[in-house]
Amino acid sequence: DKNSDNSNSAQWTGCVTAIAASMLQTNMVDTVVCIATNNEGDWTQPEPILARSVKDVMRGRGVKPALAPSLKVLDAIRTDPSIRRLLFCGVGCAVQAFRAIQHELGLEEVYVLGTNCADNSPTPKAAREFIQKGMKIDNSQKVRGYEFMQDFRVHVKIDDGDGNVSYVKKPYFTLPGSIAEPSIAPSCLACFDYTNGLADVVVGYMGAPLEGEMDKSYQTLAIRNAKGESMVQAATDQNLLQLGNIAMGSGASHEKFASTTVSSDSIILALTGGDVKEEGVPQWIGEALAFILTSAGPKGLNFARYSIDYHILRNYLHVLDSWGEERIIKDSPIPTYAMNIVQ
Structure with a gap:
């Protein structure tokens, strides 16, 4: 699905922004919780607002790649009698925490708009260092965001300051092996909610075909209930959202790809005493690998399934190493659906 307005400065095509803006415009809600940048406008510094x-919502455009204090605004919501109908936007960990206490806020109506999320940086500094050390992009370039894409490359979005956007793309395999651990928050290595299961509707890119750059590609909408349907309907009625076809999957088996990826993952290699290479493969080899895997590998929903399985397998091994099998059996910290994939 695409935002027909193609909102400027959005990470993708502005689907999340379109839904949030339309819900305010149609008075479905009176307030939206979203993540903006701090007062300095640093794209790595998340700040809940x-x-x-709609002008306020526009401040939330674009993905912030570090852990965000999304619940920081809860006291303000609870003590403000003018807030009766709320839209909460967030990733899985924030949504789970919000759902646990939403009944204490005294609201008449609550909607939750989620995004898919796999790995966040532990701090803004770690996100910047991933760009500088991993992607070899210096501070002189104005980075607007980055994503690990379906073509097995990291896409970094760069703004030249005059509104012109370009992309730097680097195959996963060329990244330094040592960059993964400091770039991923420990909490993300114990997360099994990539799909953001408690949101009414979820926006993500993994299940969609990759067509050109990220600001021109389709996204996938997972609509879970009647509330989610009404949220999407509000955006389409306002001509802010254009719906495409039902998402489909094709290509290679996602199970085999997930297992292979885990076996070569630098974090897992470190856990098992394997050799974590400081440097990635040469650029030309990385490009060849990315081309082959994109051509022969899982696509569409199968790529999404591959990504989910890979992260669940990797995180299971991390939790097993950190907690031990006895504690996992006793405390059951891993959801049943995740254990079904592991088994």
């Missing part, structure tokens, strides 16, 4: 206008 209470958006009461």
Whole structure:
């Protein structure tokens, strides 16, 4: 699905922004919780805000790659009698925490708009260092965001300051092996909610075909219930969202790809005493690998399934190493659906 307005400065095509803005415009909600950048406008510095206008919502455009204090605004919500109908936007960990306490906020209506999420940086500094050390992009370039894409490359979005956007793309395999561990928050290595299962509707890119750059490609909408349907309908009625076809999967078996990826993952190699290479493969080899895997590997929903399985397998091994099998059996920290994939 695409935002027909193609909102400027959005990470993708502005689907999340379109849904949030339309819900304010149609008075479905009076307030939106979203993540903006701090007062300095640093794209790596997330700051939750209470958006009461479309202009406020626009401050939340673009992905912030570090852990965000999404629940920081809860006291302000609870003590403000003008907030009756709320839209909460967030990744899985924030949504789980919000759902656990939403009944204490005294709201008349609550909607939750989620995004898919796999790995976040533990701090803004770690996100910047991934760009500098992993992608070899210096501070002089104005980075707007990055994603690990379906073509097995990291895409970094760069703004030249005059509104012109370009992309630096680097195959996963060329990244330094040592960059993964400091770039991923420990909490993300114990997360099994890539799909953001408690949101009413979830926006993500993994299950969609990759067509050109990220600001021109389709996204996938997972609509879970009647509330989610009404949220999407509000955006389409306002001509802010254009719906495409039902998402489909094709290509190679996602199970085999997931197992192979885990076996070569630098974090897992470190856990098992394997050799973590400081440097990635040469650029030309990385490009060849990315081309072959994109051509022969899982596509569409199968790529999404591959990504989910890979992260669940990797995180299971991390939790097993950190907690031990006895504690896992006793405390059951891993959801049943995740254990079904592991088994």
